[in-house]
Amino acid sequence: MQVTVAKGIRRGLAGRDKARRKTVYILMLMALPGVVYMIINNYLPMVGLIVAFKDFSFSKGMFGSDWSGLKNFEYLFKTTDAFIITRNTLCYNLLFIILNTVIPVLAAIFLAEIETRFFSRVYQTTILLPFLISTVIVSYLVYAFLSTTTGLFNKGLLPAFGIEPIKWYSEPKYWYVILPFVNTWKSLGYYTVIYLASIIGIDKEYYEAAALDGASRWNQIRTITVPLISKTIILMVLISVGRIFYSDFGIFYNVPMNSGMLYEATNTIDTYVYRSLCVLGDIGMASAAGFYQSVVGFVLVFLANMIVKKIDSESAVF
Amino acid sequence: MKHKDVGMKVVAHAIMSIMTIIALVPFVLMIVSSLTDEKTLTYYGYAFFPKKLSLDAYKFLFQAQKLTILRGYGITLLVTAVGTIASLIITTMLAYALSRPKFPFGKFLNFLVFFSMLFNGGLVPTYIVYATGLGIRNTIYALLIPGLLMKGMFVLMTRSYFISAIPEAVIESAVIDGADEFRVYRQIVLPLSLPILATVGLFSGLNYWNDWYNGLIFITDSKLFNIQNILNRILLSIQYLKNSTDVEASQLLSDIPTASVRMALATVGVLPIMVVYPFFQKYFVKGIALGAVKG
Numbered sequence: 001m002q003v004t005v006a007k008g009i010r011r012g013l014a015g016r017d018k019a020r021r022k023t024v025y026i027l028m029l030m031a032l033p034g035v036v037y038m039i040i041n042n043y044l045p046m047v048g049l050i051v052a053f054k055d056f057s058f059s060k061g062m063f064g065s066d067w068s069g070l071k072n073f074e075y076l077f078k079t080t081d082a083f084i085i086t087r088n089t090l091c092y093n094l095l096f097i098i099l100n101t102v103i104p105v106l107a108a109i110f111l112a113e114i115e116t117r118f119f120s121r122v123y124q125t126t127i128l129l130p131f132l133i134s135t136v137i138v139s140y141l142v143y144a145f146l147s148t149t150t151g152l153f154n155k156g157l158l159p160a161f162g163i164e165p166i167k168w169y170s171e172p173k174y175w176y177v178i179l180p181f182v183n184t185w186k187s188l189g190y191y192t193v194i195y196l197a198s199i200i201g202i203d204k205e206y207y208e209a210a211a212l213d214g215a216s217r218w219n220q221i222r223t224i225t226v227p228l229i230s231k232t233i234i235l236m237v238l239i240s241v242g243r244i245f246y247s248d249f250g251i252f253y254n255v256p257m258n259s260g261m262l263y264e265a266t267n268t269i270d271t272y273v274y275r276s277l278c279v280l281g282d283i284g285m286a287s288a289a290g291f292y293q294s295v296v297g298f299v300l301v302f303l304a305n306m307i308v309k310k311i312d313s314e315s316a317v318f
Numbered sequence: 319m320k321h322k323d324v325g326m327k328v329v330a331h332a333i334m335s336i337m338t339i340i341a342l343v344p345f346v347l348m349i350v351s352s353l354t355d356e357k358t359l360t361y362y363g364y365a366f367f368p369k370k371l372s373l374d375a376y377k378f379l380f381q382a383q384k385l386t387i388l389r390g391y392g393i394t395l396l397v398t399a400v401g402t403i404a405s406l407i408i409t410t411m412l413a414y415a416l417s418r419p420k421f422p423f424g425k426f427l428n429f430l431v432f433f434s435m436l437f438n439g440g441l442v443p444t445y446i447v448y449a450t451g452l453g454i455r456n457t458i459y460a461l462l463i464p465g466l467l468m469k470g471m472f473v474l475m476t477r478s479y480f481i482s483a484i485p486e487a488v489i490e491s492a493v494i495d496g497a498d499e500f501r502v503y504r505q506i507v508l509p510l511s512l513p514i515l516a517t518v519g520l521f522s523g524l525n526y527w528n529d530w531y532n533g534l535i536f537i538t539d540s541k542l543f544n545i546q547n548i549l550n551r552i553l554l555s556i557q558y559l560k561n562s563t564d565v566e567a568s569q570l571l572s573d574i575p576t577a578s579v580r581m582a583l584a585t586v587g588v589l590p591i592m593v594v595y596p597f598f599q600k601y602f603v604k605g606i607a608l609g610a611v612k613g
Contacts (some may be wrong), residue, residue: 026370026499027415034412042434113330123334134528141344155363197607211376217323290440298437
């Protein structure tokens with residue numbers, strides 16, 4: 001009798017053990033495709049950063065190529081390109097961060113004022129549309145305005161004011177304005193949605209109390225809305241600052257139509273890496289610039305994330 | 319009457335109307351231009367109220383260039399459909415495993431996903447891995463796999479949805495009834511997670527539809543161009559041909575209504591998004607608000 005009970009328990013335990021092992025086994029199988037993909041898509045390329053220290057040849061491969069020490073970096077930093085691409089990447093991003101904060105916050109505040117569901121929905125839907133299209137399409141839209149021979153500006157607008165046509169795609173100076181405008185146009189809806197979500201989350205009672213005290217709508221916005229969404233604003237800015245070493249390749253490559261005469265104003269680290277690799281075939285330069293971006297970029301993302309975590313542990317990536 | 323400040327409302331409507339118009343105007347110009355007569359375009363340029371309308375650009379696209387356009391569309395549709403489904407399966411399976419407290423490597427794998435969002439090797443090593451390591455150049459896989467198949471952010475979003483929206487008790491009782499983890503995932507978790515599936519699926523589909531980057535880097539065979547790649551190459555190559563002094567090339571171009579065809583092509587590329595988007599607007603907004611801080 002006792003023996004059978006013990007046997008039963010043992011069998012039960014063994015069964016549970018087996019079931020547990022089976023559970024783990026199934027979960028591992030389920031995670032496998034994603035993990036394999038991550039290894040190929042993310043972790044092998046991280047290891048591959050070593051090619052920046054190599055004299056890479058396709059026939060010898062990532063590991064077989066000969067080491068070249070810091071030669072690639074010496075070449076890179078001897079060029080003026082290194083300075084220009086760093087300057088452009090940082091300055092454009094700084095400008096983008098300011099524009100992508102101020103304008104969307106204002107838009108979200110005004111959007112929250114609109115109580116008619118229909119209008120609020122129409123406005124929100126429309127300003128989000130540019131965010132959903134590819135930069136290839138954006139480049140066509142910009143081209144419709146800026147084409148030297150058939151653009152709306154050169155054929156319609158400028159003649160109306162008696163201004164000579166401008167060769168937009170060969171004069172860099174205009175692009176310091178065009179690119180920030182295009183970028184803001186494209187991302188306005190995205191940031192507005194985020195800030196609007198934050199405003200909607202504010203407890204209505206604050207406003208009711210303020211209204212009872214006779215505060216005007218404008219004063220309510222100033223003293224309630226803005227302080228209460230400031231955390232979201234700070235978080236979004238920090239995240240953008242963390243990504244300040246990365247640029248949106250499409251904006252800087254497609255929108256200026258890869259025009260060589262504009263490189264001074266449109267070349268960023270990402271476009272430089274692409275052109276060095278795919279157009280010039282200079283893997284040394286490309287990998288050195290890419291390594292520079294990955295490492296400095298990582299340090300900045302890491303720091304930004306640490307600060308974010310201090311402010312709000314929920315939103316931090318780790 | 320929540321607030322009586324009418325002035326504020328007027329200002330709000332005025333400013334939002336201006337922003338809405340600015341967002342929309344380029345699309346109007348594109349569509350109107352694509353319907354404008356070519357001679358009118360060469361003379362007056364792209365305009366909102368053209369003197370003469372014409373369907374020549376679309377006729378050219380869907381007659382002379384029928385094969386290119388339809389093939390491009392076909393590739394875009396195929397890649398978007400297959401890619402989105404594959405991406406949903408891989409993402410949710412990993413997210414499910416990571417959401418289970420019993421999964422022993424959960425913490426470590428979670429960190430791997432996080433870290434892949436913080437640090438990346440960039441274009442050069444990625445290109446070497448895919449092009450020389452996996453021989454992906456000029457294959458359909460180049461449009462499906464690099465960068466697009468699974469995004470760390472989507473895994474994390476899905477995982478936290480599973481953890482917060484599906485009660486552990488529901489899963490436990492299914493396990494006691496003898497269901498294995500895969501069955502729980504398929505028959506209980508997925509049907510309960512439609513909102514997050516819709517959000518991740520939509521963004522993933524949009525990423526595939528809009529992708530031109532993989533095509534630019536890995537594809538040189540024009541038979542494999544998706545609609546974005548066709549747009550991309552044509553804009554750049556018309557510019558190139560126009561600048562060239564090659565007599566034959568300029569002769570070739572003079573027969574094509576280039577100015578209107580350009581805009582017709584762009585319209586063809588973006589119209590599906592403009593048509594479909596309003597119906598899914600809710601999910602896009604939700605997805606942005608969800609993933610914003612983790613983006």
